[in-house]
Amino acid sequence: xxxxxxxxxxxxxTALAATAALVFTGCGSSTGEDTLRIGIKYDxxxxxxxxxxxxxxxxxEVARYVANELGYAEDQIEWVxxxxxxxxxxxxxxxxxxxxxTYSISETRLKTVDFAGxxxxxxxxxxxxxxNTDVTGPESLGGKDLCSVTGSTSAKKIQDKYxxxxxxxxxxxxxxxxxxxxxxxxxxxxxxxIILAGLASTKANKGELKVVGNTFTTERYGVGLPKGSDKCPxxxxxxxxxxxxxxxxxxxxxxVGDSGFKYNTELNPPKLTDACxxxxxx
Ligand code: GLU
Numbered sequence: 001x002x003x004x005x006x007x008x009x010x011x012x013x014t015a016l017a018a019t020a021a022l023v024f025t026g027c028g029s030s031t032g033e034d035t036l037r038i039g040i041k042y043d044x045x046x047x048x049x050x051x052x053x054x055x056x057x058x059x060x061e062v063a064r065y066v067a068n069e070l071g072y073a074e075d076q077i078e079w080v081x082x083x084x085x086x087x088x089x090x091x092x093x094x095x096x097x098x099x100x101x102t103y104s105i106s107e108t109r110l111k112t113v114d115f116a117g118x119x120x121x122x123x124x125x126x127x128x129x130x131x132n133t134d135v136t137g138p139e140s141l142g143g144k145d146l147c148s149v150t151g152s153t154s155a156k157k158i159q160d161k162y163x164x165x166x167x168x169x170x171x172x173x174x175x176x177x178x179x180x181x182x183x184x185x186x187x188x189x190x191x192x193x194i195i196l197a198g199l200a201s202t203k204a205n206k207g208e209l210k211v212v213g214n215t216f217t218t219e220r221y222g223v224g225l226p227k228g229s230d231k232c233p234x235x236x237x238x239x240x241x242x243x244x245x246x247x248x249x250x251x252x253x254x255x256v257g258d259s260g261f262k263y264n265t266e267l268n269p270p271k272l273t274d275a276c277x278x279x280x281x282x
Contacts, residue, residue, distance in 0.1 A: 036072045038063050039082030039090055039099035039224070043175040046198030046256040047102050055079050057198075059221075061251035062119050062242065063100040066223065069238035070231075083172055085151025088112045091226045098231070099224030102195055104153045105277045115222030115277040116235035119248075121267035122192035123215030124154055127181065127200060130210050135188050137214040141166045144187040147177035154191040157217055174199060181209065188212075192219050194261055201259035211261075218267070222277050232276035243269040 040059050041048035048059040060079075067077050082090055082101045090096045091113045102122070105115045128135045135144065138158075142165040148155040150170045158168050169186055171177050177189040178199050189196065193215055200209045223235050242248040248269055 034072075034076050035078045036067050036070070036076055036098070037078045037080050037096045038067065039080050039087065039096040039101055041083075041101045041173075042081045043173050044102060044195050044198060045202050046259060046261075047195055048100070050079075050081075056255070058120070058194075058252055058255035059100040059102065061255060062239070062248070063098075065242045065247060065251075066100075066235055066238040069241065070234055083151075084149045085172070087151070087224055091224055094226070097226075098235075100221075101224070102192060102219075103222055103224045104192075104219040105222040105279060106153055107279045109224075110277075110279065112227060114225040114227055114229045114232065116225060116229075116232040117222040117239060117272065117277055118220035118270045119223065119239045119242075120194070120221040120252075121264060121270060122194045122219040122221065123264065124157060124190060124217040124219060125193040125196055125215050126212040127178070127189040127196040127209055128187065128212060129181065129184075130208055132187070132210075135212060137212065138162055138190075138216050141188065143167075145169060145185070147171060147180050147186040147189045148191060149174055149177065152191060153217070153219065158190060178205065178209070194256060194263065197259040197261035198256055201256075201261075215264075218280075220270070220277070220280070225276075229276070233274040236272040236274060239270075240272050243271075 040055065042050040044057065047057040049057045064074060080096050082096060082099050087099055087101060087103055088109060091099060105118060126135055134140060141162060145167045146158060147169045148158060150172060155168065155170055158166055174189065174191055174195055180186045181189050193211060196211045199205060200211055225231055
């Protein structure tokens, strides 16, 4: 553990912030210019998850690797919760420097933010109670109650394509949707397969919930950046290095391997150029 932050802190005279940082992370943490503020999810097991003082999941592993390549040690990262509907605003307002939060690159979002990456490609799927046999894909949702999250591409896909037959309930997070599913208040939850796999494999949900396994979109997870960022080349180089050194694969196995989730090997791992991401024209 490096203690250089103590002198910096004293010099800056930000004793209160220092105390808060110490309480928050449980160990030394730099603030101000030395800190990289990274937006993640706090309630998506295997992707972005706050476990006491620890932050776990594939998003946090990629974020740590990239931060390190950019010259930030782990104790210089300040994790910030970034719910789906707040992400563009948090980047535009300068509340975070970058976002690793199952954040799909989309045409709409590219109007207000930039994306490096993608560092993973997922697909939208459905989560149901273990005994459910009638929900088999998006076409089987007629008359069903479906839960998704405000501001997500998952909710938008349903609204754009299936809304005439589906009752869509929108919550602030997928964990809230899972509560509704377990209580029988909705028939299914929809978002990306990797997120659903993580949620289905928690102690409480194992054997109770299952992922349908019939993906119907392509979700390219980008690193959200403020519009006009100059960081895409460095971040993309870091992601390529993470893949080439086998760390990407290891991080994925460690994060979601236990859930039995199999990622799409035709689309993963992505190979990146220097450029910021654009949407893929089909
Ligand atoms: N990847 C989708 C999105 O960016 C769904 C997951 C999420 O809401 O974070 O909206």
